[in-house]
Every structure is written in C-alpha cells, then in structure tokens.
Amino acid sequence: xxxxxxxxxxxxxxxxxxxxxxxxxxxxxxxxxxxxxxxxxxxxxxxxxxxxxxxxxxxxxxxxxxxxxxxxxxxxxxxxxxxxxxxxxxxxxxxxxxxxxxxxxxxxxxxxxxxxxxxxxxxxxxxxxxxxxxxxxxxxxxxxxxxxxxxxxxxxxxxxxxxxxxxxxxxxxxxxxxxxxxxxxxxxxxxxxxxxxxxxxxxxxxxxxxxxxxxxxxxxxxxxxxxxxxxxxxxxxxxxxxxxxxxxxxxxxxxxxxxxxxxxxxxxxxxxxxxxxxxxxxxxxxxxxxxxxxxxxxxxxxxxxxxxxxxxxxxxxxxxxxxxxxxxxxxxxxxxxxxxxxxxxxxxxxxxxxxxxxxxxxxxxxxxxxxxxxxxxxxxxxxxxxxxxxxxxxxxxxxxxxxxxxxxxxxxxxxxxxxxxxxxxxxxxxxxxxxx
Amino acid sequence: xxxxxxxxxxxxxxxxxxxxxxxxxxxxxxxxxxxxxxxxxxxxxxxxxxxxxxxxxxxxxxxxxxxxxxxxxxxxxxxxxxxxxxxxxxxxxxxxxxxxxxxxxxxxxxxxxxxxxxxxxxxxxxxxxxxxxxxxxxxxxxxxxxxxxxxxxxxxxxxxxxxxxxxxxxxxxxxxxxxxxxxxxxxxxxxxxxxxxxxxxxxxxxxxxxxxxxxxxxxxxxxxxxxxxxxxxxxxxxxxxxxxxxxxxxxxxxxxxxxxxxxxxxxxxxxxxxxxxxxxxxxxxxxxxxxxxxxxxxxxxxxxxxxxxxxxxxxxxxxxxxxxxxxxxxxxxxxxxxxxxxxxxxxxxxxxxxxxxxxxxxxxxxxxxxxxxxxxxxxxxxxxxxxxxxxxxxxxxxxxxxxxxxxxxxxxxxxxxxxxxxxxxxxxxxxxxxxx
Numbered sequence: 001x002x003x004x005x006x007x008x009x010x011x012x013x014x015x016x017x018x019x020x021x022x023x024x025x026x027x028x029x030x031x032x033x034x035x036x037x038x039x040x041x042x043x044x045x046x047x048x049x050x051x052x053x054x055x056x057x058x059x060x061x062x063x064x065x066x067x068x069x070x071x072x073x074x075x076x077x078x079x080x081x082x083x084x085x086x087x088x089x090x091x092x093x094x095x096x097x098x099x100x101x102x103x104x105x106x107x108x109x110x111x112x113x114x115x116x117x118x119x120x121x122x123x124x125x126x127x128x129x130x131x132x133x134x135x136x137x138x139x140x141x142x143x144x145x146x147x148x149x150x151x152x153x154x155x156x157x158x159x160x161x162x163x164x165x166x167x168x169x170x171x172x173x174x175x176x177x178x179x180x181x182x183x184x185x186x187x188x189x190x191x192x193x194x195x196x197x198x199x200x201x202x203x204x205x206x207x208x209x210x211x212x213x214x215x216x217x218x219x220x221x222x223x224x225x226x227x228x229x230x231x232x233x234x235x236x237x238x239x240x241x242x243x244x245x246x247x248x249x250x251x252x253x254x255x256x257x258x259x260x261x262x263x264x265x266x267x268x269x270x271x272x273x274x275x276x277x278x279x280x281x282x283x284x285x286x287x288x289x290x291x292x293x294x295x296x297x298x299x300x301x302x303x304x305x306x307x308x309x310x311x312x313x314x315x316x317x318x319x320x321x322x323x324x325x326x327x328x329x330x331x332x333x334x335x336x337x338x339x340x341x342x343x344x345x346x347x348x349x350x351x352x353x354x355x356x357x358x359x360x361x362x363x364x365x366x367x368x369x370x371x372x373x374x375x376x377x378x379x380x381x382x383x384x385x386x387x388x389x390x391x392x393x394x395x396x397x398x399x400x401x402x403x404x405x406x407x408x409x410x411x412x413x414x415x416x417x418x419x420x421x422x423x424x425x426x427x428x429x430x431x432x433x434x435x436x
Numbered sequence: 437x438x439x440x441x442x443x444x445x446x447x448x449x450x451x452x453x454x455x456x457x458x459x460x461x462x463x464x465x466x467x468x469x470x471x472x473x474x475x476x477x478x479x480x481x482x483x484x485x486x487x488x489x490x491x492x493x494x495x496x497x498x499x500x501x502x503x504x505x506x507x508x509x510x511x512x513x514x515x516x517x518x519x520x521x522x523x524x525x526x527x528x529x530x531x532x533x534x535x536x537x538x539x540x541x542x543x544x545x546x547x548x549x550x551x552x553x554x555x556x557x558x559x560x561x562x563x564x565x566x567x568x569x570x571x572x573x574x575x576x577x578x579x580x581x582x583x584x585x586x587x588x589x590x591x592x593x594x595x596x597x598x599x600x601x602x603x604x605x606x607x608x609x610x611x612x613x614x615x616x617x618x619x620x621x622x623x624x625x626x627x628x629x630x631x632x633x634x635x636x637x638x639x640x641x642x643x644x645x646x647x648x649x650x651x652x653x654x655x656x657x658x659x660x661x662x663x664x665x666x667x668x669x670x671x672x673x674x675x676x677x678x679x680x681x682x683x684x685x686x687x688x689x690x691x692x693x694x695x696x697x698x699x700x701x702x703x704x705x706x707x708x709x710x711x712x713x714x715x716x717x718x719x720x721x722x723x724x725x726x727x728x729x730x731x732x733x734x735x736x737x738x739x740x741x742x743x744x745x746x747x748x749x750x751x752x753x754x755x756x757x758x759x760x761x762x763x764x765x766x767x768x769x770x771x772x773x774x775x776x777x778x779x780x781x782x783x784x785x786x787x788x789x790x791x792x793x794x795x796x797x798x799x800x801x802x803x804x805x806x807x808x809x810x811x812x813x814x815x816x817x818x819x820x821x822x823x824x825x826x827x828x829x830x831x832x833x834x835x836x837x838x839x840x841x842x843x844x845x846x847x848x849x850x851x852x853x854x855x856x857x858x859x860x861x862x863x864x865x866x867x868x869x870x871x872x
Contacts, residue, residue: 010789011447013744013779014529093450105788141577143797145788308449343449352541352581353446360870361579363797434796 004110008080008094010102015094019080021103022046023070025115026057031064032117035428037124038146039069040104040138042131043302045076049131052247054404055150056126059421063428066118070107072100072134074301086300089342095301096309097130098353101138108145122147122431124424128399129153129375130302130310132367137354140362148364148427150420151380152399158312158378160347162357165313165328167377168234169321175237175372175397176322180260184322187233187263190273191226191324197270198222210274214289221292228292230316230323232277235296240372240397243408247398248297250283253408256372307337311347312378363387364427368416370396389423391416440546444516444530446538451530455516457539459506460486461551462493467500468553471864473560474582475505476540476574478567479738481512485567488683490840491586492562495857499864502554506543508536508570510737522736525778531737532745533566534789537574544581558583558867560860564835565589565811566746568803573790576798584800584863586856587816588835594748594814596783598793601749601764603813604670605757611673611808611833612758616696620758623669623699626709627662627760633706634658646710650725657728664728666752666759668713671732676808676833679844683834684733686719689844692808743773747783748814799823800863804852806832825859827852 003020024046037056041049046069056067071078074095079085086092104125112118125146127135132154139149157163176183197203204217207225217225239247240256252258259276266272281290295303306312313330316323334345355362359380367380368391375398383390393401393412400409401416439456460482473492477485482505492503507514510531515521522528540561548554561582563571568590575585593599612619633639640653643661653661675683676692688694695712702708717726731739742748749766752759770781791798795816803816804827811834819826829837829848836845837852 007782009448009450010785011534012445012529012532014445014526015450016525016779089452090450093448096448098447102789109784109788142788142791144791144794343452346443348545349446352545352578353538355578355580358580361799 003077004107006103006106008099010099010106017080019073019078021071021073021078021107022076023068023107024050026060026067027115029060029064030066030117033120034064034066034117035122035124035147035424036108036111036115036118037063037065037067037126038104038108039067040101040125040127040131040134041070041072041075042127042129042134043072043075043297043299043305046071046078047076049128052404053126053128053402055402055417055420058405059417059424062421063424066115066121068107068111070104072131073103092304092341093343095304097134097137097305097350101134101141104134104138105142105145108142122428124427125149125151126402127151127154128402129155132399133354136362136365136367139365140355140359143363147431148366148424150366150368150402150424152368152402153370153373153375153379154367155312155375155378156354156359156380157357158375159351159356160311160313160330162351163378165315166317166320168314168374169316169323171372171377172234172237172374173321173323175240175256175374176233176260178372179240179254179256180264182264183260186269186272188318188322190229190269191318193270194226194229195222198225210270211277212274212289214291224292226324229273229277230326231296232280233322234314234374236276236280237372237374238398241400241403242395242410243406245403247403249280251280252283255279304341304343307333307341307345308343309346309350309353311345311350359388360384365389366391366420366423368393368399368401368420370398370400370413372396373398391419439513440543442539442542444535446535446542453516455509455514457507457509457514457543458482458512459504459543462496462503463551465496465500466502466553469556470500470502470553471558471560471583471860472544472547472551472554473499473501473503473562474540474544475503476537476561476563476567476570477506477508477511478563478565478570479508479511479733479735479741482507482514483512485564488840489562489564489838491838491853491856494841495853495860498857499860502551502557504543504547506540508567509539528740528777529779531740533570533573533741533786537570537577540570540574541578541581544578558864560863561585561587562838563587563590564838565591568835569790572798572801572803575801576791576795579799583867584802584860586802586804586838586860588804588838589806589809589811589815590803591748591811591814592790592795592816593793594811595787595792596747596749596766598787599814601751602753602757604750604810605752605759607808607813608670608673608810609757609759611676611692611810612669612696614808615676615690615692616700618700619696622705622708624754624758626665626705627754629706630662630665631658634661646706647713648710648725650727660728662760665709665713666762667732668716669758670750670810672712672716673808673810674834677836677839678831678846679842681839683839685716687716688719691715740777740779743769743777743781744779745782745786745789747781747786795824796820801825802827802856802859804829804835804837804856806834806836806849808832809834827855 005018008017009015081091125135132151135149136151139146208217243253262275263272313328315328318325364387369376369379395410441454444453445451517527561571568587571585572587575582644653679689698711699708749764751764754761800823805812805815831846
C-alpha cells in the first residue's frame with residue numbers, strides 16, 4: 001500500500017492543493033521490463049476491487065507483470081480534503097473522471113521513473129464498469145502511457161443522445177426471461193398491485209410488513225419504494241454470477257434464477273417479489289430489516305458523479321420491459337441534483353470529452369461484455385477495427401471475466417480470458433517491436 | 437463576430453461560472469456539408485491572427501469551406517472575469533491549454549448542431565506556433581470532432597527532458613549564419629563588449645544612448661539588457677519573412693539579412709548591433725525610444741502560461757551558438773514566476789498531458805516547419821506515419837505557410853501549401869467514405 005502526491009486540480013492553477021492518492025502494488029511475479037497491469041479504480045474502496053478482480057494476478061505469472069490497483073479520488077482512503085471532502089461543491093467539485101484519469105497518468109509516469117525495472121514496461125489498463133470506462137478513456141486520452149486496455153462492462157455509450165434509454169431495461173428483462181420464462185410477467189404485474197396497496201393505510205402497512213421495511217411506509221414513500229424495486233431487479237441482472245459471490249452483497253449462484261424461482265413458485269405475486277427482495281438483502285440472515293433509502297452501490301460520491309458528468313439515462317416503458325413506465329426526465333433529475341448537491345448536471349459534456357460513438361481514432365482496447373448485464377446496452381458490442389476488439393460473453397453478468405476464476409465459469413468466459421491474454425501478448429510484441 | 441457561452445472550468449464542478457468566448461465566422465464560400473476550417477486561436481487577439489493567417493480563406497473556395505477563427509480564453513475579448521480576469525490566481529488560474537481545448541471542443545460540437553448545413557461537416561483545425569500546438573492537441577484529444585489538423589510551427593516537443601534546450605539557439609544562429617556568414621561571430625563578440633560597458637557609469641551611459649533606451653541603464657539592468665538582446669535575435673530569426681511584413685512589428689523583407697547587413701558592414705560591433713535593434717523597433721521611424729522591459733509578444737497572459745504549464749526551456753552555451761552562455765535554471769525560473777504570479781510551474785505536466793515524444797497513436801496531423809524558425813527545434817520534423825506528416829520548408833520562418841500568399845514566397849512554401857491542401861482533400865474523402 002503506497003500513497004503518492006497529486007494535484008487536486010490538474011487542469012487549472014486556481015487551486016494549488018495536492019493530496020495523497022492510494023495505490024496497491026504486487027510485484028510477486030514481476031520480471032525486469034515486464035508489463036505493468038494497472039487497475040483504474042472506480043467507485044469504491046480499492047481493496048474491494050482487489051478482492052473482486054482476480055484476472056490481473058492470475059495473468060501476471062505468464063507475463064512477469066507487476067500489478068497495480070490505483071484508487072479513484074474521493075473513494076476509500078484517497079480523500080483530497082480528508083473529512084471535509086464532501087462538505088460543499090468547492091471541496092467536492094474535483095470529483096470528476098477527467099481529474100481521476102490525470103491522477104492515474106501522473107502515477108504511471110511516476111511508476112515508470114521510480115519502480116525498479118519498469119522504465120520500459122508497457123502498461124495495460126484494466127477496469128470493470130465505470131473502471132472499464134476509465135480504462136478505455138485512459139488509452140484514448142493518454143496512449144503514450146498505456147499500451148492497451150481491457151475495458152470490461154464499459155458503458156461508454158450510455159450517454160444522452162447516443163443510446164436509447166430503454167435499452168438497459170430490455171436487457172434486464174431478457175436476463176430474467178432467460179432464467180424463468182414466467183418471471184418478467186409476474187414482476188410486471190406486481191407494479192399495479194403495489195400501486196393499489198399504496199393508496200390505503202392498510203395497504204401501506206401490508207407492504208411494510210411484507211418487505212420487512214425498517215421504516216413504516218407512507219404514501220409519500222411510494223415512488224421511492226418503486227424506484228428501490230426497479231433498481232433491485234436491475235442489480236440482480238447485473239450480478240447474476242454462476243457461483244455464490246459477494247460483490248455488492250452475498251448471494252447464491254445464479255441469483256436471478258433463485259429470485260425467479262421464489263417469484264414464480266409463489267402463488268401470490270407480491271409474496272414472491274418480497275421473498276426475492278429479502279433474498280437479496282438478507283441471504284446471510286443477518287439483516288434485521290430492509291432500508292429503501294440505502295443506495296445499492298458507490299454511496300455518496302457516486303451519487304455526486306451521477307449528478308454531474310456521469311449522466312447515464314435509463315428509462316422503461318412498461319411494455320417492452322418488465323418495469324413500470326418511467327420516462328427519463330432530465331429537468332426533474334437536474335432539480336434533484338441541485339437540491340441535494342447544489343450542482344447541476346452537464347449532460348452533454350461526457351460525449352464531448354469522451355468522443356461519443358465515434359471512437360474509431362482509438363486503438364488497442366478490448367471491450368468485453370456479459371450478455372446478461374444490463375449495462376451491456378451502453379457498451380461496445382461490435383469490434384470497430386483490428387485493435388478495437390469487442391467480446392460478448394454468453395451467460396455472463398457484469399465484468400465476470402475480471403473476477404477470479406471459478407469452476408462454474410461458463411465456457412464463454414474461459415474463452416474470453418484466453419483471448420484477452422493473447423491480445424495483450426500481441427500488443428506487448430508490437431510495443432517491443434516499435435522500440436517504445 | 438459571435439460569442440458563445442462556455443464553462444470557466446470544464447474539468448471540475450467546484451466553479452460553476454460561465455463566460456463568453458469570441459469567434460469569427462466567414463461562410464462566404466461555404467457549401468452545405470463542406471468542411472469547417474477552424475483556427476485554434478493562440479496567445480493574442482483573434483483579429484490579429486485573421487490578418488496574419490491567409491491560408492484558410494485562400495483554401496476555402498476549393499473546398500466550399502466555412503472558416504472559423506476562435507479566440508483563446510484570456511486574450512482579446514474572451515475574458516472569463518472581465519477586467520478582474522488578471523486579478524489573482526483564483527481568477528487567472530483557468531488560463532490553461534486544456535481548458536482552451538475544451539472551449540474549442542464545445543464550440544465545434546455547437547457549430548455542427550446549429551450552423552446550417554454543417555451537421556456532417558468534417559472539421560479541420562489550423563494553427564501556428566502555440567496555435568499549431570493546440571491544433572495538433574485537439575486532434576489528439578478530441579479526434580471525434582476534428583478530422584485532421586494542420587499544425588504549423590507547433591513546438592510540441594519543446595518541453596523539459598524531451599528536447600535539448602540548446603537546440604533552439606542553434607537554429608537561430610544558423611539562420612543568421614545563412615544570411616551573412618560573419619554575422620553570428622559579430623553578435624557573439626558583442627556580449628563581452630556590452631558586459632564591459634556595463635561595469636562603468638560612462639559605459640552604461642554609452643549603452644543607453646547607443647540603443648536609444650527609454651530609461652537610463654543601471655548596472656542592475658544589465659541582465660535584462662542582455663536578455664532583451666538575446667530575445668531580439670531569436671525573434672528576428674522567427675519572423676525572417678521574404679517580404680515586408682507586420683507580424684510582431686513592421687519589418688522589411690528578409691529582416692535577418694537587413695540586420696546582418698547593418699551588423700557586418702559597421703566597423704564598430706556595438707554600433708552595428710544597436711542599428712539592428714533600432715531596425716526592429718523603429719523601422720517605421722515612429723518610435724521615440726526603445727523599452728527593454730516590454731515583452732515581445734503575448735503580453736501578460738502568455739507570461740502567465742509560460743510560468744505555469746507551457747514550460748519550454750531555452751538555453752545557450754556561447755560556443756555552439758552566438759549567444760552568451762545562459763543555462764536553463766528551473767528553480768530560478770520558478771522563483772521568478774512565484775514572485776510575479778504567485779504560482780509555481782508544473783514543468784512535467786505538459787509531457788504527461790500531451791504525450792511527450794510518443795505521439796504515434798495520433799493520426800491525421802500535418803506538422804509544417806520553416807527551417808529558419810528557431811521553434812522548429814522543438815517541432816515534429818520527420819513524418820511518423822502515413823497520417824502524421826512532417827513538412828520542412830526551406831528558407832521559411834515561423835509558420836510562413838499560414839500567412840497570406842505573396843509573390844516573394846519561396847518555392848518550398850508554395851509546394852507545402854499545395855501538399856497541405858491535397859492531404860486535406862484526401863482526409864475529406866476518407867471521412868466521407870467512413871460515413872462519419
């Protein structure tokens with residue numbers, strides 16, 4: 001575990017502050033001149049990503065690679081202003097992807113200067129989800145520092161105007177459909193039932209006890225309850241891994257199948273839905289009650305990013321998907337962001353900064369995607385050139401290829417990992433041939 | 437003349453301010469779907485660049501192009517904080533190249549959305565000197581918005597650690613040598629004479645009157661006098677155009693030849709040197725006296741940029757060049773910057789942000805260079821790939837190819853302009869073939 005100093009603001013000189021960013025080094029397998037496998041940390045404590053990302057260490061021996069996990073600013077222990085980091089926009093405003101990429105660029109430059117045997121090491125960026133987007137972007141913006149990237153579940157197209165906001169809901173619905181044909185229909189029919197119950201005191205009481213909620217529901221809470229359930233199903237699809245895992249929460253193997261089993265086998269629609277919710281939140285049996293106000297991931301800092309530059313519209317129509325009809329409403333969203341954070345989203349900035357759909361000028365990026373993962377809707381699913389390679393993994397959820405190998409991994413994932421390693425091998429040869 | 441609103445800080449949300457950036461549009465020759473020729477404004481009022489940059493309008497009819505000249509923030513009328521823009525680091529700190537590139541990216545996005553017939557127009561960036569660097573960088577950082585760039589005299593390699601700081605002085609000396617073989621020797625011998633005169637009151641008086649200085653020299657002024665003269669010769673080489681021009685100052689054709697004629701034909705070394713100085717500052721005969729404290733170009737805002745991210749080391753050894761031995765002293769430079777602006781340089785940032793010498797991942801950039809121009813020492817002089825094309829123009833000074841055509845243009849420049857137009861034609865065809 002190492003910390004290095006970096007600018008709070010790389011792109012201006014109005015703020016001269018610096019802070020310490022954390023990164024983890026594992027040079028167990030490193031051979032002089034071998035590659036550096038660099039995980040571009042995303043929205044969470046970096047140690048969580050180390051646990052859930054086995055691929056780098058598993059590939060390291062073959063390549064004699066050094067493995068680095070770099071933490072994203074404003075997460076874990078990498079706080080620009082310590083406990084004041086979240087105080088107000090003046091302190092929190094430097095939480096952006098462009099600043100984080102610059103942190104990583106500065107770190108890579110530093111590593112190649114200071115780490116023994118790494119002066120000529122090719123660097124490969126790895127990341128999943130938002131970390132995968134960062135891995136893709138660092139190759140796009142800093143290709144002199146990064147010889148290539150593996151961007152898993154990198155939804156770089158999930159921005160306003162370049163991907164239909166319903167696509168995400170379609171994939172989530174399809175994942176449930178594949179687990180049990182009757183499952184999406186049951187979930188779809190739950191919304192009216194919930195809506196009706198929300199109209200009476202007895203109904204609210206009933207909902208509160210069925211979902212074993214921590215706080216008694218009021219009519220005002222109903223939109224939040226629906227939102228919480230919508231997100232629950234989306235998250236289920238996201239982490240539909242083939243073995244028991246503890247990514248966002250401990251769950252059994254194939255959790256969507258388990259959830260759908262509860263939903264379909266239960267005569268009462270709502271009982272089934274509630275049982276599936278309890279499975280998610282209380283698989284270990286240690287959760288006393290369910291809290292609908294708790295975010296699923298990323299916590300406060302990610303909420304802020306989602307309110308500023310990471311505007312990834314998701315909507316549903318209730319017809320082609322299993323969700324209620326929820327349009328994407330930018331102005332309401334903007335109001336909520338201002339209310340909460342005193343900032344307004346800049347919804348078009350990410351497309352300007354990160355090239356929209358026209359990334360053909362980039363090179364040496366692998367985009368891997370699981371076809372169960374709703375985020376795949378905003379990902380690169382087709383290869384764009386010899387060096388912009390898309391891999392779609394059947395029966396795989398959110399960046400399953402990055403996770404530690406498991407006997408239950410589907411063949412598509414085993415194949416993808418082998419292909420990824422071979423491509424990196426090729427890029428290393430090209431790097432050496434170019435004398436870089 | 438149009439203004440559009442843009443963020444003061446594109447990369448963070450700590451500062452929500454916006455301001456108006458100026459740009460000039462000429463659509464005289466524009467045909468629907470034709471290209472946009474976009475001048476990435478550099479360190480000065482944009483109207484000055486319009487006058488000195490004829491190439492865009494001269495090429496526009498052939499391509500049916502719209503011509504845009506966009507002003508750089510903190511220059512001309514594009515002041516983020518009006519008259520307070522230079523007040524302190526908190527106001528001035530947003531004067532950086534990365535912010536300026538983002539301004540241009542936002543403007544291009546906007547133009548393609550709002551300008552009639554421009555929705556599918558390929559955009560080509562043009563620029564000279566620092567503007568040429570911006571033209572190269574905008575293609576590197578925002579290739580989805582810019583189909584290609586003509587970067588003239590773009591000294592993107594003139595940064596610490598990637599170009600020898602003496603190279604600049606060598607080229608300047610060579611330019612004087614080519615104008616008159618005895619000229620550099622005379623200039624070289626002037627430094628000891630000046631140094632000696634600076635040691636006595638009578639000598640200082642003598643220098644003051646010979647150079648017709650506005651303020652009487654003191655011993656303390658001697659380093660500034662030497663600095664002023666060193667820069668004078670460097671600037672002479674820079675603007676050694678083959679016809680009378682008024683780029684930084686009005687001068688006759690081939691000013692280095694004129695200056696060297698005065699220097700070599702004068703029996704007294706110092707009289708010759710002083711005559712050459714007066715030629716530069718008083719060619720029109722309207723300057724009452726010479727002011728050694730006045731910067732040659734860019735004014736305050738450029739001084740600030742040169743003190744923050746645009747750290748371009750220049751030095752001389754007095755042996756292989758015609759200058760006194762002046763080492764590059766970063767710490768003294770940093771002190772002076774802090775004294776003046778309350779900021780410290782970040783000398784390595786530009787190499788991290790703009791790829792150092794390893795720009796092979798870029799594409800579609802023409803780097804044109806005049807071989808008389810000292811800045812060519814930090815430019816791309818050799819083609820790096822089929823689409824990173826270097827052109828070296830014999831007998832040409834600083835970005836002569838961008839200037840309006842003139843009967844006195846050397847053949848190399850006429851040829852370069854034709855080659856540039858043909859390459860742009862090819863890029864337009866590729867752009868259309870890709871269906872972008």
